[in-house]
Amino acid sequence: MPTEAIDPPDIAWQRVSPTYLTVRLVEWALANLLAVLVLSAPLVFVLLGWWLWPPLWLAVTIPAAMLLVALWRLALIPRQVRAIGYAERDDDLLVRSGIFFQRTLAVPYGRMQYVDIAVGPMERGLGLCTVKLHTASPGTNARIPGLPAAEGARLREQLAARGEARLAGL
Amino acid sequence: MTTDGQPPGPPAVPPAADSLETKGPSDGEWLRVHPASPFVRGWVALAAITFFLGRDVVERTLQGQPVFEDGFARRAPWLLGGGAVVLAVAVLGFVLTWYFTKYQVSGGYVRAKSGLLFRQHRQARLDRVQAIDIVQPLLARIFGLAELKFEVADAGESAVRLAYLKLDDARQLRATILARASGAVSSGTVSAAAAGAGTVSAAAAGAGAGSADSPGARHFAQPAHEAPEFTVLAVPPSRLIGSLLLSEQSFFIVVGGFASVALSVLTENRAFYFYLVPAALGLAAGYWNFFNKGYNFTAAVSPDGIRLRYGLLDTQAQTLPPGRIQALKIAQPPLWRPFGWYRMQVNVAGYGASGNAAEGNTRTILLPVGKLAEVMAMLSLVLPDPGTDRPAAVFAAGLTGRDSDAGFVTTPRRARLLAPLAWRRNGYTATDTALLIRAGRWWRELVVVPHQRTQSLALHQGPVARRFRVADLVLHTTAGPVAPRLTQAGLDQARQLFNEQSARARLARKRQTTEQWLRQVAPGATVQLPVRQSPGTPTPGVPLPGAAASDARIHHQQEGQQHG
Numbered sequence: 042m043p044t045e046a047i048d049p050p051d052i053a054w055q056r057v058s059p060t061y062l063t064v065r066l067v068e069w070a071l072a073n074l075l076a077v078l079v080l081s082a083p084l085v086f087v088l089l090g091w092w093l094w095p096p097l098w099l100a101v102t103i104p105a106a107m108l109l110v111a112l113w114r115l116a117l118i119p120r121q122v123r124a125i126g127y128a129e130r131d132d133d134l135l136v137r138s139g140i141f142f143q144r145t146l147a148v149p150y151g152r153m154q155y156v157d158i159a160v161g162p163m164e165r166g167l168g169l170c171t172v173k174l175h176t177a178s179p180g181t182n183a184r185i186p187g188l189p190a191a192e193g194a195r196l197r198e199q200l201a202a203r204g205e206a207r208l209a210g211l
Numbered sequence: 212m213t214t215d216g217q218p219p220g221p222p223a224v225p226p227a228a229d230s231l232e233t234k235g236p237s238d239g240e241w242l243r244v245h246p247a248s249p250f251v252r253g254w255v256a257l258a259a260i261t262f263f264l265g266r267d268v269v270e271r272t273l274q275g276q277p278v279f280e281d282g283f284a285r286r287a288p289w290l291l292g293g294g295a296v297v298l299a300v301a302v303l304g305f306v307l308t309w310y311f312t313k314y315q316v317s318g319g320y321v322r323a324k325s326g327l328l329f330r331q332h333r334q335a336r337l338d339r340v341q342a343i344d345i346v347q348p349l350l351a352r353i354f355g356l357a358e359l360k361f362e363v364a365d366a367g368e369s370a371v372r373l374a375y376l377k378l379d380d381a382r383q384l385r386a387t388i389l390a391r392a393s394g395a396v397s398s399g400t401v402s403a404a405a406a407g408a409g410t411v412s413a414a415a416a417g418a419g420a421g422s423a424d425s426p427g428a429r430h431f432a433q434p435a436h437e438a439p440e441f442t443v444l445a446v447p448p449s450r451l452i453g454s455l456l457l458s459e460q461s462f463f464i465v466v467g468g469f470a471s472v473a474l475s476v477l478t479e480n481r482a483f484y485f486y487l488v489p490a491a492l493g494l495a496a497g498y499w500n501f502f503n504k505g506y507n508f509t510a511a512v513s514p515d516g517i518r519l520r521y522g523l524l525d526t527q528a529q530t531l532p533p534g535r536i537q538a539l540k541i542a543q544p545p546l547w548r549p550f551g552w553y554r555m556q557v558n559v560a561g562y563g564a565s566g567n568a569a570e571g572n573t574r575t576i577l578l579p580v581g582k583l584a585e586v587m588a589m590l591s592l593v594l595p596d597p598g599t600d601r602p603a604a605v606f607a608a609g610l611t612g613r614d615s616d617a618g619f620v621t622t623p624r625r626a627r628l629l630a631p632l633a634w635r636r637n638g639y640t641a642t643d644t645a646l647l648i649r650a651g652r653w654w655r656e657l658v659v660v661p662h663q664r665t666q667s668l669a670l671h672q673g674p675v676a677r678r679f680r681v682a683d684l685v686l687h688t689t690a691g692p693v694a695p696r697l698t699q700a701g702l703d704q705a706r707q708l709f710n711e712q713s714a715r716a717r718l719a720r721k722r723q724t725t726e727q728w729l730r731q732v733a734p735g736a737t738v739q740l741p742v743r744q745s746p747g748t749p750t751p752g753v754p755l756p757g758a759a760a761s762d763a764r765i766h767h768q769q770e771g772q773q774h775g
Contacts, residue, residue: 047672146669178666180687
């Protein structure tokens with residue numbers, strides 16, 4: 042499969058902190074391992090002889106499939122984290138993400154209504170934060186996760202200043 | 212021009228002067244809505260209370276029974292008393308709500324206060340007014356009242372409602388708000404400008420569209436006269452009915468009807484028909500709603516913007532100031548094609564976020580059903596500067612054309628498997644002022660996004676699209692029925708468009724300096740008012756594509772001045 046990126050060439054992307062990988066891994070573990078465990082419960086019950094209904098092959102297949110999907114997603118996470126990037130251009134901020142489903146977003150500074158910084162408990166522990174940009178459009182889903190706290194603060198100030206300078210109406 | 216547009220008193224001249232004297236110096240006096248308004252709003256509650264109290268009495272009287280039976284008579288005073296208390300509390304509540312609901316127009320703001328226990332203050336910046344509606348529900352219409360509602364693009368809750376005012380007062384206030392919002396009138400303006408504006412209002416009164424209310428002298432005294440307007444198009448009821456019958460939902464109803472009849476014949480189950488009754492009722496209600504809302508749809512143009520009026524029982528008059536349209540969609544379902552009908556919908560900030568979905572739907576319709584010529588006429592209004600030398604050809608290609616007519620760039624041939632029917636239609640072209648995205652072979656669609664209204668944009672590509680080297684370009688606009696998305700454009704073209712579009716949007720934003728649209732005109736903004744009107748005059752009645760084009764050229768010049 043050709044892996045040509047969709048973003049415009051000649052852009053120096055800033056990548057997010059590698060520690061963000063930990064956040065994603067923990068999130069992955071919480072979501073997927075829990076699901077696998079829950080789905081494995083029938084298998085345990087069948088093996089113990091408590092349950093009769095799900096035949097053994099079905100009880101094995103479902104958690105196994107789930108585990109495979111989970112592992113596949115686990116394998117993707119490092120690449121996904123590396124794929125997240127942002128670039129401050131003169132008049133807009135570019136945000137890209139995704140490997141299979143790629144997205145490159147341009148948010149003009151003049152269109153930003155406000156900038157949010159969100160910090161979850163995990164992220165706080167690792168000194169990371171998530172910067173969110175809001176425009177008048179609900180479709181603008183501009184989110185840069187996994188920034189070091191200092192970089193996040195700098196980015197917010199920078200964006201606010203540039204937004205102020207180029208503020209346009211609706 | 213020292214006063215703001217407080218609704219003058221009764222139409223006789225001396226009282227008007229009187230009211231001006233009282234209201235003159237108080238730019239920002241708090242005013243109340245019409246005293247009857249809580250009753251018009253809460254008539255359902257009142258009617259219910261009266262009904263429950265009165266029904267028993269009336270029934271007994273009709274049946275010739277004594278109004279109070281023996282056993283009942285002892286309790287009756289209590290019941291009646293209780294009912295009266297409930298009624299009195301309701302009325303008192305209404306009066307208090309009325310008393311505590313106030314509004315004020317001053318400086319660049321409209322402020323509205325309401326609430327007794329939970330006080331609510333809302334203020335709206337006038338230069339951020341996105342659209343302004345006068346709504347008349349049936350009962351309010353009977354009493355000659357109207358609700359004034361405007362959308363403001365500030366943070367948070369957007370709509371400000373003043374319910375109810377006398378219709379004339381509502382119109383007057385609308386004119387004032389629009390005059391302030393446009394920058395034609397400003398409280399800070401010096402007297403020279405005020406004199407200029409005074410002559411404008413006089414001139415406007417002279418040009419006056421149906422201002423049959425009072426002698427001319429009063430217009431000088433009046434703060435902001437309602438801008439004259441010219442009807443551009445009207446949708447005949449017959450066409451509205453036709454469009455409803457041939458709409459997408461009718462198609463599915465017919466299919467569903469056949470299917471259910473066939474089912475009941477096959478299964479010999481008569482009870483099946485019963486399930487159709489509620490469905491039919493719901494559909495009838497839906498059709499009625501469309502008809503009621505779309506009836507007598509007229510569009511007019513005035514310096515304040517586009518006026519849309521519609522409604523059979525409940526009437527509504529929307530005003531969309533120039534340049535407030537964020538995105539626009541022209542669509543044609545397959546059944547409309549033989550008749551050459553189109554529907555136009557718009558995104559306006561605030562409309563999409565309206566709490567009531569049905570309300571939001573009707574308000575975003577710019578043209579419920581119209582022929583090509585009318586579509587072109589409307590386009591020339593909402594997009595005065597098409598940014599191309601031959602708008603008629605470009606927009607016609609967008610509506611009906613395919614392949615590369617009029618400069619459209621379509622899905623590359625290599626990706627035809629992804630859209631076997633539509634690949635020759637899916638495409639885009641950019642004029643100097645707007646991006647045109649067309650799509651759909653059967654459900655034809657053309658989306659127009661003015662460059663200066665683009666909020667942000669994104670390129671999307673999934674694994675399948677990557678195999679074919681195509682990508683989607685999504686433009687983000689405010690919430691509404693139009694979601695501009697260019698599907699399956701060639702990767703290189705999409706990338707190029709992504710860059711170009713960012714640049715165009717940036718340039719367009721730089722040219723647009725202020726939200727007050729008359730201020731964008733160089734000096735002598737106020738004098739422009741009547742002048743602006745004259746080129747619009749030939750518009751009604753001759754909405755041929757050519758005429759639309761020439762009209763558009765005229766508007767182009769004005770727009771050029773505005774952007775200068």
